[in-house]
Amino acid sequence: MKDKSPLGIFPTLEIPSGQLVSGSSAICRYITTKSKSYFNLYGSTPEEKGAVDSWLDYVQFELEPMLCTWLYMVLGHIEGDQQLYSTAVKDTKAALSFLDKHFEKNTFLAGGKYYTIADAALCSLLF
Numbered sequence: 512m513k514d515k516s517p518l519g520i521f522p523t524l525e526i527p528s529g530q531l532v533s534g535s536s537a538i539c540r541y542i543t544t545k546s547k548s549y550f551n552l553y554g555s556t557p558e559e560k561g562a563v564d565s566w567l568d569y570v571q572f573e574l575e576p577m578l579c580t581w582l583y584m585v586l587g588h589i590e591g592d593q594q595l596y597s598t599a600v601k602d603t604k605a606a607l608s609f610l611d612k613h614f615e616k617n618t619f620l621a622g623g624k625y626y627t628i629a630d631a632a633l634c635s636l637l638f
Contacts, residue, residue, distance in 0.1 A: 536567045538627040562621040566629035577602040
């Protein structure tokens with residue numbers, strides 16, 4: 512697979528031009544900008560796209576690492592000490608509390624009227 516993803520980033524999508532798009536968020540962005548969907552899953556304006564990107568980054572670079580740290584420890588996939596576990600659990604609870612507060616005022620992550628790829632990324636991570 513290294514010949515298809517020299518950077519070692521997976522998943523990787525080979526698009527019709529032969530170019531590779533690597534990473535789940537990048538693939539989501541590519542697909543949604545190419546689709547002719549009734550709902551624009553990536554936002555219609557630069558401001559909406561910026562909000563979607565911000566939430567994608569939050570899910571991928573903030574929430575996912577802390578959630579996976581304690582989950583993988585519980586499942587025995589990685590080893591770590593009690594301090595690492597406790598910190599990951601505390602940080603995950605704080606992040607989920609932050610999301611709860613956000614959803615008290617917003618139906619969707621990016622704050623718009625529609626479901627976006629940021630919502631899909633969050634659902635994928637949590638379920």
